Amino acid sequence: MGANHDHDPHTAAPAHGRALRLGIGGPVGSGKTALTAALCRTLRDEFDLAVVTNDIYTTEDADFLRRNAVLPDDRITAVRTGCCPHTAIRDDISANLDAVEALEERHPGLDLIIVESGGDNLTALFSQGLADRQIFVLDVAGGDDVPRKGGLGVAAADLLVINKTDLAPMVGSDLDMMARDSSRVRNGRPVAFTSLREQPGAPEVADWVRSVLHEARHDNSHTARNHDHAAAS
Amino acid sequence: MDARLLLLADSRLPAGGHAHSGGLEPAVTAGAVTDVAGLADFLRGRLATSGLVAAALAAAACAHAHTGDQAWERLDAEADARTPSPAQRQASRAQGRSLLRAARTTWPHPALEALATAVREPHHPIVLGVSAAAGNGTPHQAATITAYGAITGPASAAVRLLGLDPLAVHRTLADLASGVDRIATEAAAAPDDWAALPAPSAPILDLYAELHMSADLRHFES
Ligand SMILES: Nc1nc2c(ncn2[C@@H]2O[C@H](COP(=O)(O)OP(=O)(O)OP(=O)(O)O)[C@@H](O)[C@H]2O)c(=O)[nH]1
Numbered sequence: 001m002g003a004n005h006d007h008d009p010h011t012a013a014p015a016h017g018r019a020l021r022l023g024i025g026g027p028v029g030s031g032k033t034a035l036t037a038a039l040c041r042t043l044r045d046e047f048d049l050a051v052v053t054n055d056i057y058t059t060e061d062a063d064f065l066r067r068n069a070v071l072p073d074d075r076i077t078a079v080r081t082g083c084c085p086h087t088a089i090r091d092d093i094s095a096n097l098d099a100v101e102a103l104e105e106r107h108p109g110l111d112l113i114i115v116e117s118g119g120d121n122l123t124a125l126f127s128q129g130l131a132d133r134q135i136f137v138l139d140v141a142g143g144d145d146v147p148r149k150g151g152l153g154v155a156a157a158d159l160l161v162i163n164k165t166d167l168a169p170m171v172g173s174d175l176d177m178m179a180r181d182s183s184r185v186r187n188g189r190p191v192a193f194t195s196l197r198e199q200p201g202a203p204e205v206a207d208w209v210r211s212v213l214h215e216a217r218h219d220n221s222h223t224a225r226n227h228d229h230a231a232a233s
Numbered sequence: 234m235d236a237r238l239l240l241l242a243d244s245r246l247p248a249g250g251h252a253h254s255g256g257l258e259p260a261v262t263a264g265a266v267t268d269v270a271g272l273a274d275f276l277r278g279r280l281a282t283s284g285l286v287a288a289a290l291a292a293a294a295c296a297h298a299h300t301g302d303q304a305w306e307r308l309d310a311e312a313d314a315r316t317p318s319p320a321q322r323q324a325s326r327a328q329g330r331s332l333l334r335a336a337r338t339t340w341p342h343p344a345l346e347a348l349a350t351a352v353r354e355p356h357h358p359i360v361l362g363v364s365a366a367a368g369n370g371t372p373h374q375a376a377t378i379t380a381y382g383a384i385t386g387p388a389s390a391a392v393r394l395l396g397l398d399p400l401a402v403h404r405t406l407a408d409l410a411s412g413v414d415r416i417a418t419e420a421a422a423a424p425d426d427w428a429a430l431p432a433p434s435a436p437i438l439d440l441y442a443e444l445h446m447s448a449d450l451r452h453f454e455s
């Protein structure tokens with residue numbers, strides 16, 4: 001295990017030779033669906049994609065993605081979370097695994113499945129059994145002290161996205177302070193400042209996803225070759 | 234009791250139950266349940282109808298798993314026959330599928346593999362019965378766990394949907410515990426002939442389940 005801890009050997013979700021699962025979490029309204037749509041638009045010609053949304057009350061997020069035709073309808077699945085968005089991505093991932101597996105069955109050869117969490121609090125974190133990598137999305141209007149307050153999402157996500165930078169002057173948020181506070185709790189893990197209003201393609205985040213996908217492919221072939229060695233150590 | 238069975242009865246078992254309200258949400262939407270007293274009535278009705286049916290199916294599945302026989306398709310069809318609402322069938326199969334995943338990982342057992350091979354998405358009570366067998370449980374214990382789940386699921390959904398006092402709700406569950414035992418005993422004493430298993434129904438709950446599927450706004454799958 002060690003450095004390879006991100007690839008949790010979960011029997012229900014074999015880590016090798018299947019689509020990479022990317023969780024996108026964060027507080028209500030921070031821009032998770034907007035980011036999901038952006039990533040689909042930017043990456044759909046390069047990779048085989050699908051999306052699972054976790055809706056709190058409606059199928060709003062899935063409907064938004066369908067309406068905007070970021071992917072064909074049968075590549076977007078909505079999961080209902082029984083009043084507990086974090087339970088569905090962390091404590092009991094059954095419904096999301098069902099959705100992910102159904103998508104994989106319907107579209108063999110998927111490269112990437114994005115799972116958008118329902119809007120939640122700062123402690124929400126995707127289970128390793130569901131997501132191989134996760135992005136946590138904050139927005140500048142939610143208060144520039146949020147990174148300082150920390151929380152599992154801010155501290156542990158593989159990528160922290162601080163969105164809606166276009167609003168910073170209007171709400172008086174100090175972006176430099178948000179950058180400093182985030183890097184303090186994130187141990188060198190990356191932070192991206194975005195404005196999906198101004199850059200609807202989210203190029204910086206898309207680049208990060210590309211690098212993760214390439215690295216995962218490399219890891220897979222690498223892990224397969226060294227399997228005996230890894231098992232012995 | 235084997236502690237493995239406690240895991241099976243525990244609502245923390247990651248088997249998808251948290252996304253289902255056991256028909257409570259549509260009852261709340263219809264205004265039929267608004268307080269703890271209304272919840273108690275709802276639970277009593279559910280226990281005596283779909284609770285008994287599910288418990289009897291689970292007991293039969295548990296007994297069948299212990300024999301090593303493999304007539305799983307036929308038992309699953311008995312569950313279908315006792316679940317007239319398509320929405321409830323779908324909810325039962327979705328939860329069965331999730332529980333099967335959890336059980337195969339948690340308590341590997343040949344009967345779970347046989348069931349998974351025979352039926353793609355078995356009904357929830359069947360999987361529950363086989364899981365109890367995999368945990369070395371008796372049909373009576375399988376029935377108890379199933380009847381218990383038939384009231385605890387909707388009860389916790391009521392706490393979340395209506396903001397009911399969780400202590401008052403647990404008091405209600407404690408009051409219903411002897412009813413759970415009675416239903417479990419009745420379920421486990423059901424005849425070996427599957428066609429003669431209990432089949433009481435609750436038409437209003439079937440109707441609610443159907444209405445729920447077409448509702449625009451809902452927190453729970455069922
Ligand atoms: N000004 C501005 N608005 C944005 C930006 N990104 C998203 N929004 C808007 O913020 C609102 C919420 O965005 P969503 O993408 O729905 O947020 P979400 O995190 O998916 O929300 P929930 O799923 O409800 O938790 C929408 O009205 C978006 O158009 C941005 O960069 N700048």
Ligand SMILES: [Mg+2]
Binds near residue numbers: 032033034061116
């Ligand atoms: Mg959203």
